[in-house]
Amino acid sequence: NKLNLTRDVLEKHISSKEIEWLTAKDIPKEKWAAGVDKIYVVNLEICRYRYEAMMIWAYSLGLDITIWKAMGFNDFSFEEPPIPVINLPVEDGVTKGQVGCTTTHMQIWRDAWDKRYRRILVLEDDVVLTPQLVEKLPRELQMLDDLAKQVSLESNGTLPPYYHFLYLRRYALHSVMDEKVYGYLANNKTITYAVPSWGTAAYVLTTQGVEWLLSHLTYYQYPLDVQLSQFQHYRPDFIALCFCNRWHEFQNQCPENTYSFAEDMRGDCRYSASQAGGRKRMYQLPNMWRFDEELFNETFSKF
Numbered sequence: 162n163k164l165n166l167t168r169d170v171l172e173k174h175i176s177s178k179e180i181e182w183l184t185a186k187d188i189p190k191e192k193w194a195a196g197v198d199k200i201y202v203v204n205l206e207i208c209r210y211r212y213e214a215m216m217i218w219a220y221s222l223g224l225d226i227t228i229w230k231a232m233g234f235n236d237f238s239f240e241e242p243p244i245p246v247i248n249l250p251v252e253d254g255v256t257k258g259q260v261g262c263t264t265t266h267m268q269i270w271r272d273a274w275d276k277r278y279r280r281i282l283v284l285e286d287d288v289v290l291t292p293q294l295v296e297k298l299p300r301e302l303q304m305l306d307d308l309a310k311q312v313s314l315e316s317n318g319t320l321p322p323y324y325h326f327l328y329l330r331r332y333a334l335h336s337v338m339d340e341k342v343y344g345y346l347a348n349n350k351t352i353t354y355a356v357p358s359w360g361t362a363a364y365v366l367t368t369q370g371v372e373w374l375l376s377h378l379t380y381y382q383y384p385l386d387v388q389l390s391q392f393q394h395y396r397p398d399f400i401a402l403c404f405c406n407r408w409h410e411f412q413n414q415c416p417e418n419t420y421s422f423a424e425d426m427r428g429d430c431r432y433s434a435s436q437a438g439g440r441k442r443m444y445q446l447p448n449m450w451r452f453d454e455e456l457f458n459e460t461f462s463k464f
Contacts, residue, residue, distance in 0.1 A: 163228070167431040177203075196280070196298055196299025196300070196302045196303070196422075197278075197279050197280050197281055197282045197299070197365065198224065198273075198276075198278035198279055198280060198281060199227055199273065199276075199278055199282070199431055200219075200226045200227065200279060200281070200282045200284065201227050201229045201269045201273075201282070201283045201284070202215050202219075202225060202226050202228050202284050202285075202286055203265055203266070203269070203274075203283070203284070203285045203286055204226065204228050204229065204230065204286040205229045205230075205231045205233050205286075205430060206230055206231075206233070207430065208286060208430035210430070210453075211286040211287055211422070211430055212228060212286065214286075215228070215284075215286050215289070216228075218289045222292075222295055224295075225378070226284075229241045229265065229268070229269055229272075230293070231261065231262070231265045231460045232259045232261035232262075232265045232268075232358065233258070233261055233437075233438075234256065234257035234261055234266050234437045234438025234439075235438075236261065237257065237260075237261070238257075239257065239441060239446055242257075242260055242381070243260065243261075243264040244260065244263065244264050244379070244380055244381050245380040245381065246260060246380065246381045246382075246446055247380050247381070247382060248382050248438075248443075248455055249382065249442070249446075250383070251441055251443070254277045254438050254440040254441050254443070254445075255282040255381065255440065255441060255443075255446075255451075256437060256438045256439060256441075256444045257437070257438030257439065258437040258438045259381070259384045259385075261382050261438070262361075262384070262385055263378075263381050263384070263385045263388070264381075266283065266361060266385055267374075267375070267378065268414045269281070269283060269326075270366065270371045270374055270375050271375060273366070273371050274366070274371050274372065275377060277368070278368060278371075279367065279368050280302065280365060280367050280368065281365070281366050281371070282363075282364075282365050283356070283361070283363070283364055283365075284362065284363050285361065285362040285363070285367065286420055287309075287362070287422040288330060288362040288363050288419050288420070288421050288422070288447065289420050290329070290363065290417065290418065290419055290420075291417065291418060291419060291420060293417070294329070294417075294418045300342065301346055301350065301404075302365065303349070304346040304347050304348070304350075305324070305327070305346065305352065305402075305460070306323075307347070307455055308343070308345070308346060308352065309321075309322050309323050310322040311344065312343065312344050320400075321369070321400070323367055323369045323370075323400075324367060324370070324401075324402050325366070325367060325369055325370030325373050325374075325401060325402040326364060326365075326366055326367075326370050326374075326389070326399070326400070326401040326402070327363055327364060327365035327366075327367075327401075327402050327403075327404055328355050328360055328362050328363075328364055328401065328402070328403045328404060328405065328415075329363040329365065329404050329405070329415060329418045329419060330357060330362050330405075330414055330415045330418060330419045331355065331358035331359065331360035331405065331413070331414070332358060332360055332404065332413045332414065333355075333356055333357075333358045333411065333413060334356065334357045334358055334359065334390055335356040335357060337353075337356060337408055337411045338358070338408055338409070339356060339401075340353040340354055340355065340356055340403065340408070341353065341354045342354075343402055346410075351407045352400060352402050352403070352404070353402065353403050353407050354400075354401070355393065355401045356393070356402070357390035357391075357393040358386075358389075358390055358393070358401075358403075359386040359387065359390060360386055360387075360414075361385050361386050361389070361408060362419070362421070364403075365421050366397065373398075373399060377392070377396070377399075384458040389401070393464070401426050404418065405417070405418060
């Protein structure tokens with residue numbers, strides 16, 4: 162039984178500061194159904210301890226989560242990568258872990274698209290939501306839907322009645338003091354347009370966001386969080402919002418929203434999976450021109 166674990170399993174690995182998310186009160190599943198259609202948790206199969214910790218967290222809150230098997234660096238070769246690898250920055254390279262990470266998130270997006278989900282929550286397996294965010298997020302996501310429609314009306318239709326991507330955790334690459342206000346929820350919480358940021362450990366994606374990303378991200382060029390920040394910088398039609406504290410109250414990684422596992426809670430997977438698998442430069446990759454040709458023939462509507 163995957164859920165027969167008790168708090169005792171983790172107590173010796175968790176400090177008193179980190180025990181709060183295991184003891185939070187139950188959140189009714191029907192309440193969460195109004196917030197997101199599915200909660201995906203990205204997990205490498207070899208990271209069993211993280212799997213167990215995430216299951217305990219979800220079970221303690223009464224949440225349904227879907228553990229999504231991540232593509233590891235041993236699951237493919239650079240001779241036959243799962244997605245094309247092209248136009249790498251000259252000064253940088255790529256690891257199989259980075260390609261696997263991007264591919265895994267793309268697989269989740271496609272699953273959400275195939276099932277026509279309105280909104281999904283994606284977590285990586287060493288990050289959990291704070292009990293406070295679990296309690297309020299479903300209602301506030303509904304408020305955000307209403308806000309998006311209001312923003313569109315006030316812009317006379319120049320902005321769409323939806324957003325694409327919502328950061329629950331991020332590392333801001335520019336000053337958050339420069340962030341513009343998207344709008345205010347009914348409870349007066351401020352939502353901002355996110356400055357280019359890194360972070361794929363905790364985010365919400367709408368059905369429009371799923372469609373946008375699957376239409377525009379068809380190959381690997383940068384690590385996923387870097388690629389998303391590139392979209393933010395160069396594609397104003399990609400609407401990425403921030404759910405973290407704003408302006409002078411902002412802290413990187415948004416601790417008011419998420420907890421990350423301490424080093425001794427990561428079990429046998431204390432390394433960065435995205436950095437694993439050996440690094441290669443562009444000129445070292447086989448079949449590079451074949452991938453370029455495939456990309457040239459790819460249409461944005463095909464995903």
